[in-house]
Amino acid sequence: MTHPGSTSSTGADFLVLHALRCVGFTGLARVAAATGLSEPDVESELIDLAVAGHVSHTAGDFGGWGLTEAGRAADARRVADELDSAGTRASVVDAFERFLVLNPELLDLCTAWQLRPVDGMLTANDHTSPGYDARVLDRFVDFDRRAEVVCADLSRALPRFGRYRVRLANALARARAGELDYLTDSMESYHIVWFQLHEDLLATLDIPR
Amino acid sequence: MSWIRPLSPEVEEPVDVLGGKAYGLAVLQRLGLPVPAGFVIGTEACRAFLRQGRLPDGLDDELAAAVAQLEDATCRKLGGSPRPLAVSVRSGARESMPGMMTTVLNLGLGTTATSALAAETGDIRFALESRLEFVSSFAAATTDLDAQTIEAVVRQATGTEVADARTRLSVAIRAVEDAFAQRTGRPVPDDATEQLGMALAAVFSSWDTPRAKTYRELHAIPADLGTAVIVQAMVFGNRDDHSGSGVAFTRNPDTGEPTPFGEVLFRRQGDDVVSGRSSTRPLSKLADREPDVWASLLDAFDRVEKYHRDACYLEFTFEAGQLWLLQVRPGRFVGTAAVRLATDLVDEGVIARQEALLRVSPLHLQRVHTRRLAVDGADLLTRGLGACPGVAIGRVATTSDRAARMAADGPVILVRPETSPLDMHGIAAAAGIVTARGGPASHAAVVARAMGKPAVVGAANLTVTDDLVRAGGRTIPAGTVIAVDGTSGDVVMGSPRTTTTATDPHLHRLLGWADEVSGDTSVRPEPQRLAAAHAALLGR
Numbered sequence: 178m179t180h181p182g183s184t185s186s187t188g189a190d191f192l193v194l195h196a197l198r199c200v201g202f203t204g205l206a207r208v209a210a211a212t213g214l215s216e217p218d219v220e221s222e223l224i225d226l227a228v229a230g231h232v233s234h235t236a237g238d239f240g241g242w243g244l245t246e247a248g249r250a251a252d253a254r255r256v257a258d259e260l261d262s263a264g265t266r267a268s269v270v271d272a273f274e275r276f277l278v279l280n281p282e283l284l285d286l287c288t289a290w291q292l293r294p295v296d297g298m299l300t301a302n303d304h305t306s307p308g309y310d311a312r313v314l315d316r317f318v319d320f321d322r323r324a325e326v327v328c329a330d331l332s333r334a335l336p337r338f339g340r341y342r343v344r345l346a347n348a349l350a351r352a353r354a355g356e357l358d359y360l361t362d363s364m365e366s367y368h369i370v371w372f373q374l375h376e377d378l379l380a381t382l383d384i385p386r
Numbered sequence: 387m388s389w390i391r392p393l394s395p396e397v398e399e400p401v402d403v404l405g406g407k408a409y410g411l412a413v414l415q416r417l418g419l420p421v422p423a424g425f426v427i428g429t430e431a432c433r434a435f436l437r438q439g440r441l442p443d444g445l446d447d448e449l450a451a452a453v454a455q456l457e458d459a460t461c462r463k464l465g466g467s468p469r470p471l472a473v474s475v476r477s478g479a480r481e482s483m484p485g486m487m488t489t490v491l492n493l494g495l496g497t498t499a500t501s502a503l504a505a506e507t508g509d510i511r512f513a514l515e516s517r518l519e520f521v522s523s524f525a526a527a528t529t530d531l532d533a534q535t536i537e538a539v540v541r542q543a544t545g546t547e548v549a550d551a552r553t554r555l556s557v558a559i560r561a562v563e564d565a566f567a568q569r570t571g572r573p574v575p576d577d578a579t580e581q582l583g584m585a586l587a588a589v590f591s592s593w594d595t596p597r598a599k600t601y602r603e604l605h606a607i608p609a610d611l612g613t614a615v616i617v618q619a620m621v622f623g624n625r626d627d628h629s630g631s632g633v634a635f636t637r638n639p640d641t642g643e644p645t646p647f648g649e650v651l652f653r654r655q656g657d658d659v660v661s662g663r664s665s666t667r668p669l670s671k672l673a674d675r676e677p678d679v680w681a682s683l684l685d686a687f688d689r690v691e692k693y694h695r696d697a698c699y700l701e702f703t704f705e706a707g708q709l710w711l712l713q714v715r716p717g718r719f720v721g722t723a724a725v726r727l728a729t730d731l732v733d734e735g736v737i738a739r740q741e742a743l744l745r746v747s748p749l750h751l752q753r754v755h756t757r758r759l760a761v762d763g764a765d766l767l768t769r770g771l772g773a774c775p776g777v778a779i780g781r782v783a784t785t786s787d788r789a790a791r792m793a794a795d796g797p798v799i800l801v802r803p804e805t806s807p808l809d810m811h812g813i814a815a816a817a818g819i820v821t822a823r824g825g826p827a828s829h830a831a832v833v834a835r836a837m838g839k840p841a842v843v844g845a846a847n848l849t850v851t852d853d854l855v856r857a858g859g860r861t862i863p864a865g866t867v868i869a870v871d872g873t874s875g876d877v878v879m880g881s882p883r884t885t886t887t888a889t890d891p892h893l894h895r896l897l898g899w900a901d902e903v904s905g906d907t908s909v910r911p912e913p914q915r916l917a918a919a920h921a922a923l924l925g926r
Contacts, residue, residue: 201808202787239790239815277532282597284827289604291835296747297718301835316600323596362836369810372829376806 189214191255192337193222194231194244198252199377202235202243210365211373213340256381265334266382272331273378279324280375286320287361287368289313304357314353317360317367321349324371335381344370389431390448392455393424393618403428405614407478410714417689420682420710423459424473424618425452427586429480432612435590441583449582452617460619465578469506470499472516472620475585477592479613482715486601487613488527488592490585491655492520492620496576507625514555515624519655521562521574524581527588529569539565582617589615621710623655623703628676631656631703634669635717636687639697640772640874641761642719642726642892646670646687648700656703656712666846668769682709690714695736697727721750721873722758722890729892739899740923746896748913748920754893759871760883767868768857770820770845772875773831778818778840779869779881782862784850786812792865799868801848801855805830813837818870820877822848840872 189212196211197203205216205223212219223242226232231248235241244252260266290313293302304310324345331338348367351359361368379385391397393408395415404412408426415421427445434442453464462471472494477487495503495517504513522540526533543561544554566574575581592598593613602609623631634648649666652675673680683702686709690698697717703710719727728742737745757777780797783789789800789812797817802809804823813819813833819841821830826843834841848857853864857877862868869878893912900919901907 200810201806202790202811237794239793239811241811243787274530274535277535278530281827282600284829284832285597285600285604287832288827291832294605295749297720300749300752312603316603320596320600361832364810366836368832368836372806376808 189218190222190226191252191259193219194226194248194252195256195337195377195380197232197242197244198249198380199373202241204241207364208242210344211340213343252380253383257383259335260381263335268330268334269378269381272327272334273382275327275330276375276378279320279327282320283324283368283371286313286317289316290360310357314360317349317352321345321367328374338374338377341370341374341377345374388448389427389442389445390452391426391428392452393421393426393616397426399428401480402611403430403614405429405478405616406480406482406715407476407713408614408616411616411712413693414686414690414711414714417686417693419686419689420708422618422621422710422712423456424616425456426478427615427617429612429614432590432593432614433610435587436594436612441587441590446583449586450579453579453582456617456619462619465494465496465499465576465581467498467502470494470502472499472503472520473582473617474620475582475589476616476618477589477613478616479593479607480611481605481607483598483601483605483607486592486595486598488589490520490523490527490588492516493524493581493585494578494620495520496578496581498576499578509626511551511555512622512625514552514559516622516655518555518559518562519624521559521566524574524585525562525566525569527592528584529566531565531569536562536565586615589613618712621703621705621708621712623651623705624653625705627653628679628707629653629703629705630672630676632666632669632672632701634683634687634700634702635697636691636700637697637717637719637723637727637730639699639717639719639723642697642723642730644730646684656701676704676707678707679704679709686711692736695731720747721756722754722893724750725754725890725896726892729895740903742896743900743903743916743919744923746916748917751893751913751916754890754912755886756873757884757886758873759869759876759878760885764869764876764882765879766858767860767862767877767879768820768845768848769877770822770842770848770875771826771831772871772873773819773826773828773841773843774834774839775873776818776838776840777869777871777884778816779867780817782855782864782866782868783812783816784853784855784864786810786815788812788864790815799870801850801868802830803848803850804828805833813839818872819843820845820848820868820870822850834872840870842870842872842875842877845875845877 192212196208200207200211205219208219209216231251232242233245291302293309328342348359359366397412401409404426411421431442457463460471462469464471472492475490475493500513500517504510522536525531539561540558543557563574623629630650630652632648632650637644638647648669650669650672651666694716697719699715699717701713724746728745731737732739732742756775780799782801783792783798784801786809789798792798793815799818800812800816801820804821819830819834819839821843822845824830824843828843831843855862867880869882897915900915904918904922906918
């Protein structure tokens with residue numbers, strides 16, 4: 178199974194383990210979306226990881242897969258090894274700093290998509306003003322052009338980051354095609370993917386939140 | 387002078403030139419209220435800077451003359467000794483763009499001036515603290531380092547030090563200076579004139595950051611206005627135990643009640659209040675601790691309300707027991723608060739009924755029916771920013787894993803220091819969200835709104851450890867029932883009474899006036915009743 182943004186050196190088991198680290202407690206579908214692997218492949222990896230004691234499954238309405246303490250530690254080791262062998266820490270740090278400059282703007286945009294000023298009062302954006310929505314969407318597109326540069330640098334430093342570019346572009350394309358929940362609301366929305374990227378950068382550089 | 391105007395009651399230029407902040411300061415001066423001496427560099431200079439990529443010709447000379455005047459007025463010397471002058475350099479565009487633009491505080495505090503300030507006040511800690519604020523805000527303004535990164539630099543440098551305050555401050559200053567030098571290949575300039583030129587250029591440039599552009603685009607603010615820059619003699623909220631800073635509304639902006647509302651930080655500079663970096667105290671604490679400052683502030687409230695014929699927002703600092711006002715603007719109340727304010731102002735004889743009707747937007751009446759906590763008798767645990775309206779009542783869960791588990795047995799309130807993507811399942815399972823950190827655009831706020839969950843972010847003095855939540859001097863265990871009001875930002879103990887404002891007597895009165903004006907007493911939705919009155923009043 179090949180998937181954008183992965184390389185043969187990044188094993189599927191690590192991709193799945195690390196996806197849980199960045200996505201948090203979740204189900205197969207979201208791990209598949211995060212890794213680009215198929216759901217059966219994800220499940221197979223998760224079962225192996227569970228045998229190794231790195232992940233566990235919880236049943237119930239809010240159930241799913243999550244890392245164990247051992248899994249979190251294993252992920253931290255593999256992330257550190259990966260960064261060491263790539264020898265690209267400086268580039269990742271540089272990209273992270275540029276990410277932090279973009280981050281507040283993305284949050285402004287998400288807020289603007291959710292809340293629309295009406296006679297000076299912010300109210301839930303009911304998407305009844307096409308002009309307003311178009312303005313916000315335009316700014317997302319403009320933002321994405323700048324985000325793309327940072328993502329490209331990250332992918333060069335560590336190829337597994339390439340998956341974020343694919344997911345962000347997909348979210349934006351779907352929003353532009355009229356699926357309004359792909360900016361801030363759906364589980365594969367621009368905002369959620371961006372935040373997983375944030376979590377991933379913190380995990381990769383071992384910076385506490 | 388052509389680029390620069392003194393900050394004075396006589397200044398005649400319009401708000402387009404002076405910017406909203408300086409215009410408001412001139413109003414305060416006209417009302418006889420205390421405003422630190424200073425001058426304004428008009429928006430024309432910003433536009434020229436953005437066109438040419440450098441400070442316009444002639445500005446240097448005008449700046450030198452304006453600084454000399456300020457030095458005369460204050461009997462101090464910018465960056466000098468033995469009586470050093472420090473100034474604030476603040477942006478102020480015609481339309482306010484909160485949090486978008488740059489501010490530099492304590493400019494002029496080079497090494498000599500810092501020593502002089504220590505000698506003059508006999509307080510080296512105060513002088514070093516002020517110098518640290520200068521180098522931090524200067525680095526944030528003139529390099530690509532942001533405030534968070536600079537705070538991290540300071541934390542890292544001082545984290546393991548157990549030394550006295552003076553050593554810690556010196557270490558922190560050096561760390562920020564080093565970070566600046568690393569970025570720019572040069573030290574933080576010690577010369578005050580050079581500092582001022584760089585700060586000016588930085589404030590002008592901040593008009594065109596991508597984030598500011600986005601903000602203007604979204605709020606339909608013209609892109610070519612430019613910002614004015616206000617340079618004022620510094621007043622030090624961190625000077626001594628009788629100093630501090632705060633922000634205030636003359637009335638409660640959530641409910642419209644005629645009770646002053648705001649936050650104060652003792653022994654701190656104003657930027658700390660606005661940035662939300664520090665835990666503030668309720669404004670009422672000022673009445674107990676500094677009765678004279680409080681009395682002056684109440685007097686100011688009275689005068690600015692009379693002038694604006696409206697509730698107002700103010701920023702202030704007090705230094706050694708003396709109050710100074712740094713900003714004023716109308717309060718811009720909306721929803722329930724606008725209704726209460728409008729009817730109260732009629733009762734106070736400030737505005738007529740017709741004007742009261744016009745001050746409330748029919749569209750705002752939709753918000754009036756959001757569920758709210760009844761204010762009376764609620765046992766307040768903490769207060770933050772309401773990030774998603776509505777009321778949620780449930781048991782406290784301190785991690786997302788626990789929230790997901792506990793949700794099977796009834797509603798849960800997720801209480802976290804802040805949220806990350808790792809909390810998605812907890813937020814999904816919870817009925818309401820409370821975070822200690824973050825503002826209206828934080829992750830928690832964005833996600834809570836996406837899911838329509840009542841949320842309070844940036845709750846004051848809230849800490850979460852293991853299974854315990856500490857706030858307002860109390861410690862409560864996970865599982866305790868609390869209630870969250872995502873409009874007012876209140877977090878209260880137990881399951882208090884809630885209201886929707888259907889029973890609001892003020893709304894009832896206002897709509898009665900509306901029907902009189904429109905002559906239509908048929909039964910229809912409230913926004914329509916008010917809209918009909920607007921139409922009649924405006925002759926449409």
